[in-house]
Amino acid sequence: MPEWRLGPWLTRLLVAVGIVLCAMVVFTPFELYAQLGFAFTTFLAAYVINRFTTGRLATLILIGISIVTSLRYLYWRLTSTLGFETNVDALFGYGLLAAELYTILVLLLSYFQSAWPLKRKPVPLPDDVDLWPSVDIFIPTYNEPLDVVSQTALTALAHDWPAHRFNIYVLDDGNRPEFKAFCEQAGVGYITRDNNRHAKAGNINEALKVTNGEYVAIFDCDHVPTRSFLQIVMGWFLLDPKLAMLQTPHVFFSPDPLEQNLEVFKKVPNEGKLFYGLTQDGNDLWNATFFCGSCAVLRRSALLDVGGVAVESVTEDALTALKMNRKGYNTAYLAIPLAAGLATESLSRHVGQRIRWARGMAQIFRSHNPLIGKGLSLAQRLCYASAALHFFYGLPRLVFLTAPLAYLFFGAHVFNASALLIMAYAVPHIVHALLTNSRMQGKYRHTFWNEVYETVLAWYIMLPTLATLVSPNKARFNVTQKGGVIEQDYFDWELSRPYIALLSLNIIGFIVGFVSLVFYADSWALMWTLIMNLGWTLHNIVISSASLAVAGERKQIRQAPRVVSNLVATIQTQGGYRFACETTDFSQFGLGVRTTGQLPLRVGEQVWVSVFRNEEEAMFPARVVFVGDNKLGMQFDELSIAQQAELAKVTFARADTWALFWADGEKDSAWVAMKSIGHISLQGFKVLGREANQFVRSRFARLFASTTK
The missing domain is CATH 3.90.550.10 (Spore Coat Polysaccharide Biosynthesis Protein SpsA; Chain A)
Structure with a gap:
C-alpha cells in the first residue's frame, strides 16, 4: 500500500491551527475552580497517554501539554501576581520571577533539543x-x-x-x-x-x-x-x-x-x-x-x-x-x-571541573554568542544557546532554595495571589514537566536527581559564570586531575559550607513557619499560605541535606578502579593444575574470578591467569591476594610492555566492554527516586551530626589539654 504523507502546505496549516488553539488555551483566564478542572483534565490525559501508549507521537503530545501548562502558568504569573505592595515584596518577588523565567526558557529549549533524537547508526567501511x-x-x-x-x-x-x-x-x-x-x-x-x-x-x-x-x-x-x-x-x-x-x-x-x-x-x-x-x-x-x-x-x-x-x-x-x-x-x-x-575522584576535583565548564560556556555566550553572527541555522543557534544557558543555573537554583524564607522570615508576599490559586497554576506546570522529562529522560536522568546535582554545584558555579559574563578573558584553563586514591573517609568541611548554610536557614524557616501555623494562623488564607511555604521549605531541606551527604568522601584505596566483566578465564598453578573460571572484574593491575568450587590456593601463591577472547588466549603471571567462597582476587606480577598491551587487548579493548557498561542502570520511577533521595537526605543529617560531634569533641579535647598544662 502507498505511504500517505501530509503535503507541506497542509502541514503548515495544521501547525498554524495548533498554535492558535494552544494560544487560546494559554491566554484564557480561569477562576480557581475552572483552573482546577483544567489541571485535572490535563493530568488525566497525560496519565492515559503515558501509561497506555508508546512511540514518539505520544511523547510529542506530552511535550505539547507540558508547554501549554507552563506557558499558561507564565502568562498568569506575569499578568496576575505582580502587584507588589512593598519594596521588600517587589525585591523578592521579581527575583523569584527572574529565576522562573530562566527555568521555563531552559525547559523549552531542552524540549526542542531532545524531542526527536536522531539515533544515527554506523556506516560500513569499504571492503577494500x-x-x-x-x-x-x-x-x-x-x-x-x-x-x-x-x-x-x-x-x-x-x-x-x-x-x-x-x-x-x-x-x-x-x-x-x-x-x-x-x-x-x-x-x-x-x-x-x-x-x-x-x-x-x-x-x-x-x-x-x-x-x-x-x-x-x-x-x-x-x-x-x-x-x-x-x-x-x-x-x-x-x-x-x-x-x-x-x-x-x-x-x-x-x-x-x-x-x-x-x-x-x-x-x-x-x-x-x-x-x-x-x-x-x-x-x-x-x-x-x-x-x-x-x-x-x-x-x-x-x-x-x-x-x-x-x-x-x-x-x-x-x-x-x-x-x-x-x-x-x-x-x-x-x-x-x-x-x-x-x-573525578573527589568532590573538590569534580567542582573544579564543572567551574571550568561553566566559565567556558559563559565565555562562548559572551564573546561568541550563537544567537547572533553569521553561519548558523535557527535550530543550531537554539541548541548552542541551550548549552550555554544551562550553566547559568547557579543563581536560579539558590533562589528556589531560599524563596519561601522571604515569607517565613520577612512576611514578603512574592506572589500577589492566594495560595490555592498559586498551587492550581504552579502544580500542573511542575508535574507535567516532571512527567514529560521522566518519559523522555528516564534512562538517562531519574526524577528529582537534577535538583541534587544542581544544588551541589550551584554556589560554586554562580559567581564564576556571572564574573565571566563581565570579564570573559580572565577565565583560565585548569587541568582536571585523574587517578589517585582516597586513603580514608573524611568530611569536606570547606566545600560543605554553602550546603550547611542552606540547610540551617531552611530548618530555621520551617520552625518559624510551623510555630506560626500552630499559634497564629487565624484565617484559612493564612493557613494555606503557611502550608504552601512549609511544603516548599521541607522540599528544600531534603535537597540541601542530600547535597550535604555528597561532602562525606569515602575511602578509595585501589590504584585503579575495577571494571565489572564476566570473561572466560583459567588459572594454572605452579604444579601444572588448571582450573576453569570466569572473571568478575578486572583492572590493569589485577582481576577477580569466580570458580565452580573451592580451589586449593592460598594468599601469596604464584599462579598463571589466562583470559580468553574467542579462541585467543592471553596468559599473565599473578599472585593470589584474596581467597573467599568460590572467589579469588589476584594481582598481576610486574608485566612487560608487551604483556601490558596484550592484557589491554583482551580486556579494555574488547568491542563490547563499554556498551554493556553503558546499558546498566535501574528504570526511573518518581516514587523510588523520592524514597532514595529521602534516604540520602537522612544520610546527610547523620554525616553532619557525626562530623559535628567529632569536631566539638576534638575542640574540647584541645581546650582541656591546653588548660591542664
Whole structure:
C-alpha cells in the first residue's frame, strides 16, 4: 500500500491551527475552580497517554501539554501576581520571577533539543582496506600519572585498523623523561613542546604541525578506546565529505564523587549521562553536535580551516564545534560507547571541573554568542544557546532554595495571589514537566536527581559564570586531575559550607513557619499560605541535606578502579593444575574470578591467569591476594610492555566492554527516586551530626589539654 504523507502546505496549516488553539488555551483566564478542572483534565490525559501508549507521537503530545501548562502558568504569573505592595515584596518577588523565567526558557529549549533524537547508526567501511583513510590518534597529557596514560596508549594499539594507516601520539605537556621512555618501548609517538601556551588546545595544535594523518582521533589520557572505535565511526566521514567532527559518548568506569559518596553507582544515572544519552542525540538532528574534547574524530582539513582547536575559551572543544558549524561544516554524534575513562575522584576535583565548564560556556555566550553572527541555522543557534544557558543555573537554583524564607522570615508576599490559586497554576506546570522529562529522560536522568546535582554545584558555579559574563578573558584553563586514591573517609568541611548554610536557614524557616501555623494562623488564607511555604521549605531541606551527604568522601584505596566483566578465564598453578573460571572484574593491575568450587590456593601463591577472547588466549603471571567462597582476587606480577598491551587487548579493548557498561542502570520511577533521595537526605543529617560531634569533641579535647598544662 502507498505511504500517505501530509503535503507541506497542509502541514503548515495544521501547525498554524495548533498554535492558535494552544494560544487560546494559554491566554484564557480561569477562576480557581475552572483552573482546577483544567489541571485535572490535563493530568488525566497525560496519565492515559503515558501509561497506555508508546512511540514518539505520544511523547510529542506530552511535550505539547507540558508547554501549554507552563506557558499558561507564565502568562498568569506575569499578568496576575505582580502587584507588589512593598519594596521588600517587589525585591523578592521579581527575583523569584527572574529565576522562573530562566527555568521555563531552559525547559523549552531542552524540549526542542531532545524531542526527536536522531539515533544515527554506523556506516560500513569499504571492503577494500586500501580505501580506508589515515588517522592520527592524539593522547594529550599534562600532569597525570604514567599508569593512567600508558593504559590508554596500550589499548589504542589494539585498534583494528591497517597498521600503516594509523599512528598513536602521546602529547606530553609535562615534558617527562619517563613518558618518553615508555613511548619508545611501546612503539608509540611522543610529542612535546617548550611551553604550555593555551593548555590542551595549544598542545593539540602543536601536534597538528608535526603530523599528517587525514583525520585526528582525540582521547583524554584516561579514556581507553575499544579496538573497534575507528571501524565504527569512520564510515560517516567517507559518506559525508562535509563532516568535520564525529563525537561518541563519554563513559566512566569509575564512580564520580556523587555516585561514590551516595552509593548509587550503576543504580542512578550519573550527571553526564543525560547529555551523552539524549541531548547530544537530539543536537545531531539539527547538525549541532558539540565536540567534547575526547572520544571524537575530526577531519584535519576542516580543523585547520577553522584555525585548529579554539584557544579563546577554556571549553575549547565546544567553541571548536561552533566554529565548524559557522563555516558550514557538519558535526555528528554516534551514541555508541566506544571508549571509557576515569571520573573525578573527589568532590573538590569534580567542582573544579564543572567551574571550568561553566566559565567556558559563559565565555562562548559572551564573546561568541550563537544567537547572533553569521553561519548558523535557527535550530543550531537554539541548541548552542541551550548549552550555554544551562550553566547559568547557579543563581536560579539558590533562589528556589531560599524563596519561601522571604515569607517565613520577612512576611514578603512574592506572589500577589492566594495560595490555592498559586498551587492550581504552579502544580500542573511542575508535574507535567516532571512527567514529560521522566518519559523522555528516564534512562538517562531519574526524577528529582537534577535538583541534587544542581544544588551541589550551584554556589560554586554562580559567581564564576556571572564574573565571566563581565570579564570573559580572565577565565583560565585548569587541568582536571585523574587517578589517585582516597586513603580514608573524611568530611569536606570547606566545600560543605554553602550546603550547611542552606540547610540551617531552611530548618530555621520551617520552625518559624510551623510555630506560626500552630499559634497564629487565624484565617484559612493564612493557613494555606503557611502550608504552601512549609511544603516548599521541607522540599528544600531534603535537597540541601542530600547535597550535604555528597561532602562525606569515602575511602578509595585501589590504584585503579575495577571494571565489572564476566570473561572466560583459567588459572594454572605452579604444579601444572588448571582450573576453569570466569572473571568478575578486572583492572590493569589485577582481576577477580569466580570458580565452580573451592580451589586449593592460598594468599601469596604464584599462579598463571589466562583470559580468553574467542579462541585467543592471553596468559599473565599473578599472585593470589584474596581467597573467599568460590572467589579469588589476584594481582598481576610486574608485566612487560608487551604483556601490558596484550592484557589491554583482551580486556579494555574488547568491542563490547563499554556498551554493556553503558546499558546498566535501574528504570526511573518518581516514587523510588523520592524514597532514595529521602534516604540520602537522612544520610546527610547523620554525616553532619557525626562530623559535628567529632569536631566539638576534638575542640574540647584541645581546650582541656591546653588548660591542664
